[in-house]
Amino acid sequence: MAPESDMKLLAPGVFAWLPRLGSTWGMANCGLVSSQGETLLIDTPYTPALTDVLLDAVREVAGPAAEPAHVVVTHANGDHTWGLQQLPGVEIVATRAALDHQCIEPTPQQVQALIHDTDPDQPLGWYIRRHFGRFDFSDVQVLPPTVTFTGRYDLKVGSIPVELHEVGPAHTVGDLIVHLPEQRVVFAGDIVFAGDHPPHWAGPLENISAACERILALDPEWIVPGHGPLMRPDELRSYIAYLNDLADNADVMHAQGRTSIEAVRILLDEDRYPGLGLPERLAITLGTEYRHLDGGSAAPDMLALMNHAATIAWEYSSTA
Numbered sequence: 001m002a003p004e005s006d007m008k009l010l011a012p013g014v015f016a017w018l019p020r021l022g023s024t025w026g027m028a029n030c031g032l033v034s035s036q037g038e039t040l041l042i043d044t045p046y047t048p049a050l051t052d053v054l055l056d057a058v059r060e061v062a063g064p065a066a067e068p069a070h071v072v073v074t075h076a077n078g079d080h081t082w083g084l085q086q087l088p089g090v091e092i093v094a095t096r097a098a099l100d101h102q103c104i105e106p107t108p109q110q111v112q113a114l115i116h117d118t119d120p121d122q123p124l125g126w127y128i129r130r131h132f133g134r135f136d137f138s139d140v141q142v143l144p145p146t147v148t149f150t151g152r153y154d155l156k157v158g159s160i161p162v163e164l165h166e167v168g169p170a171h172t173v174g175d176l177i178v179h180l181p182e183q184r185v186v187f188a189g190d191i192v193f194a195g196d197h198p199p200h201w202a203g204p205l206e207n208i209s210a211a212c213e214r215i216l217a218l219d220p221e222w223i224v225p226g227h228g229p230l231m232r233p234d235e236l237r238s239y240i241a242y243l244n245d246l247a248d249n250a251d252v253m254h255a256q257g258r259t260s261i262e263a264v265r266i267l268l269d270e271d272r273y274p275g276l277g278l279p280e281r282l283a284i285t286l287g288t289e290y291r292h293l294d295g296g297s298a299a300p301d302m303l304a305l306m307n308h309a310a311t312i313a314w315e316y317s318s319t320a
């Protein structure tokens with residue numbers, strides 16, 4: 001079943017595709033740049049079926065013959081890349097570091113198995129079904145980028161200049177943002193979440209704040225977050241304040257000898273961030289921050305972090 005979605009015009013030839021499904025996982029925003037018969041996509045949705053919905057919307061606004069020749073991948077999480085197979089022969093541009101993340105992301109088959117083979121009466125199985133059970137990953141093939149870069153990469157779509165800036169490690173090791181200087185639009189990928197707590201996997205939090213400051217320095221009129229509604233710069237400033245507050249709290253509670261899960265419970269019990277959805281994701285972002293505070297350089301254990309989030313969601317759903 002197709003989700004409700006909007007293809008929002010941000011400037012001539014520049015669109016944001018925003019699926020609307022409330023607070024949940026996996027419904028990522030995508031971008032479209034179309035000029036003089038050339039078409040570029042920014043990210044794909046989570047599954048081939050959802051990507052077909054996006055491509056229908058692309059043809060509606062860019063013309064029935066529109067064929068994206070390039071996809072820019074903001075980072076290698078599945079919810080931004082697992083639709084690529086619907087675009088055979090397309091050039092896939094990503095940072096070189098995005099390949100490193102691709103190695104630790106659970107495969108589509110592993111996620112499919114988590115949805116079906118875990119115990120629904122335990123936190124992880126309950127949580128995964130609730131947030132990922134709507135997706136079918138059985139036929140997904142993970143495609144690597146065909147063009148990689150470090151630092152910065154520039155291209156042109158028709159007459160529209162497009163700048164790619166590497167800003168990772170932040171949300172993952174391989175993040176980039178897409179800047180359209182003439183249209184004053186930044187596609188932020190999962191550096192920025194709107195409306196819900198973000199799950200940051202690579203960190204530390206100061207890198208994510210720094211990436212957000214780089215976005216502000218580009219003086220955009222619109223910021224397209226990886227998930228949630230469009231943002232203006234003032235909303236991005238509020239998000240930076242949230243990230244910095246979270247980092248300060250992690251510092252204090254780590255020094256007090258509390259675990260990351262204990263820190264999450266304290267923040268939730270004092271209702272420190274009212275109005276933000278999916279508060280259990282604090283367990284992921286704080287788990288990541290603690291890994292850095294502990295001096296760890298190992299890659300994140302994504303399944304262990306997800307298990308912590310599920311545990312928090314389970315606890316707070318039964319006490320709500």
Ligand SMILES: [Zn+2]
Pocket residue numbers: 028077079080190226227
């Ligand atoms: Zn995402």
